[in-house]
Amino acid sequence: MADIPxxxxxxxxxGGPAGCAAARMSASVGMRSILIEPDQLCRNLYRIPALNNxxxxxxxxxQLADAIVAELKSTELCRLELGRRVTExxxxxxxxxVTVGTGARFTAPYAVVATGVGPLQPHDVTWITAPSGLxxxxxxxxxxxxxxxxxxxVLGGDRxxxxxxxxxxxxxxxxxxxxxxxxxxxxxxxxEDPRVVLFPxxxxxLAPTEGTSVSAETVGQDGSRQTITADAAHLSIGSAPTAPxxxxxxxxxxxxxxxxxHPRVIVAGDLRSSRFQRIMTxxxxxxxxxxxxxxxxxxxxxxxxxx
Numbered sequence: 001m002a003d004i005p006x007x008x009x010x011x012x013x014x015g016g017p018a019g020c021a022a023a024r025m026s027a028s029v030g031m032r033s034i035l036i037e038p039d040q041l042c043r044n045l046y047r048i049p050a051l052n053n054x055x056x057x058x059x060x061x062x063q064l065a066d067a068i069v070a071e072l073k074s075t076e077l078c079r080l081e082l083g084r085r086v087t088e089x090x091x092x093x094x095x096x097x098v099t100v101g102t103g104a105r106f107t108a109p110y111a112v113v114a115t116g117v118g119p120l121q122p123h124d125v126t127w128i129t130a131p132s133g134l135x136x137x138x139x140x141x142x143x144x145x146x147x148x149x150x151x152x153x154v155l156g157g158d159r160x161x162x163x164x165x166x167x168x169x170x171x172x173x174x175x176x177x178x179x180x181x182x183x184x185x186x187x188x189x190x191x192e193d194p195r196v197v198l199f200p201x202x203x204x205x206l207a208p209t210e211g212t213s214v215s216a217e218t219v220g221q222d223g224s225r226q227t228i229t230a231d232a233a234h235l236s237i238g239s240a241p242t243a244p245x246x247x248x249x250x251x252x253x254x255x256x257x258x259x260x261x262h263p264r265v266i267v268a269g270d271l272r273s274s275r276f277q278r279i280m281t282x283x284x285x286x287x288x289x290x291x292x293x294x295x296x297x298x299x300x301x302x303x304x305x306x307x
Contacts, residue, residue: 008032008079010293011098011106013086013244014114015041017279018269020072021286022112027077029294034106035078036098038085041069044116045279047141049167054279060167064279081106089113089246091262098244110293113248113256114269114286117239117277122206125237127180128155129205139164139175139234146232147173153214153230155204156237157183161190176228177236178204181221199228206233241271266292 010026012019015037026033040046045068048061058064072078084100089111091097096111119138122130140160142152148171154161157179165175178199179187190196200221207215214233218226241254248267249260255274256267268289269282 008034008106008108009110009297010034010290011036011096011108011111012114013089013098013111014116014269014271015039015043015080015082016114016116016269016282017042017045017068018114018116018271018282018286018289019112020068021283022114022268022290023072023078024075025287025290026294027075029291031077031290031294031297033078033290034081034108035072036081036084036086036100036106038083040082041065041072041080048163049140050163051279052166086115086244089244089248089265091247091264096262096264109297110264110266112266112268112286112289112293113243113271114267114282114289115242115244116270116282117274118242119235120237120240121235122155122237124240125156125180127201127203128237129203131206134206136233136235139236142234144168144171147171149173150231151176151229153178153216153228153233154236155233156180156235157187157198158236158238159186159189161187161196161236165190165193165195176230178216178218178228199226238274239270239277243271263296 009031010033012022012033012035015035019035023033023035042065045061045065050060051058086098087101088099095107095109098106121135122128139154140163151174154175154177157177173195175196177196178201187198201218202221203219205217214230216228218228243256247262248256250256256271258267258272261267266289268285270277
């Protein structure tokens with residue numbers, strides 16, 4: 001396995017909003033970076049149909065993603081390595097080494113890890129029993145044309161339900177939202193939407209069905225039992241961190257909190273915690289991570305930042 005020589009100050013793992021912000025910020029202070037992403041830049045952002053919590057007047061994910069990608073591709077101090085997946089990260093006293101799927105290695109004094117999260121599947125949670133190997137798509141990836149006039153079973157009460165409803169305000173669909181007690185506070189924003197029917201459940205069992213329709217047997221939080229049928233099922237049960245293996249400190253929930261990491265490894269974006277998974281916080285944390293590496297390289301982390 002040969003090292004790839006490149007005079008770089010920072011390796012950035014992940015090309016979502018946090019990773020792109022880290023690359024742009026590092027360039028603004030004169031740092032050279034390599035950004036490694038297995039897919040396209042801002043891949044998940046392109047799939048978000050509606051935004052209501054970002055600055056700049058952007059109303060949907062593709063608008064914001066296009067702006068971020070265009071700016072990053074014009075950033076001369078950032079080298080893009082797309083189509084590469086990081087398989088291992090190692091850190092020692094002097095540098096960080098990142099290995100990708102081809103066996104190639106990249107080395108730099110610091111690394112920002114912003115690999116984000118991926119959707120949980122039914123087999124990842126204890127309150128759902130599902131056929132072996134079943135994989136469903138998140139609700140926020142559902143197309144309006146496929147939802148029009150149909151009844152959709154939504155597993156979980158995570159906030160992307162509100163994103164879907166705001167993105168398709170005139171779509172005539174019926175969402176049957178089955179959610180555990182832990183998601184009760186999340187469904188408040190969709191409770192009054194006439195297209196939503198809420199099913200608080202203790203447990204749900206997806207039954208094998210013929211064709212594309214779905215059926216589920218539920219045990220309510222009051223012990224009652226009910227059968228739910230729908231035209232299709234989608235996920236809204238949350239996400240799981242997608243960190244590479246190696247020298248990363250993980251919590252019991254699989255996330256990689258910024259505190260307690262190796263001094264040369266800085267965690268940014270959704271990978272930090274499930275509590276602040278928002279685009280604006282990802283952009284801010286990516287920028288902050290790049291500045292952390294910048295000041296660490298100059299041994300001024302404990303001094304006030306220059307004005």
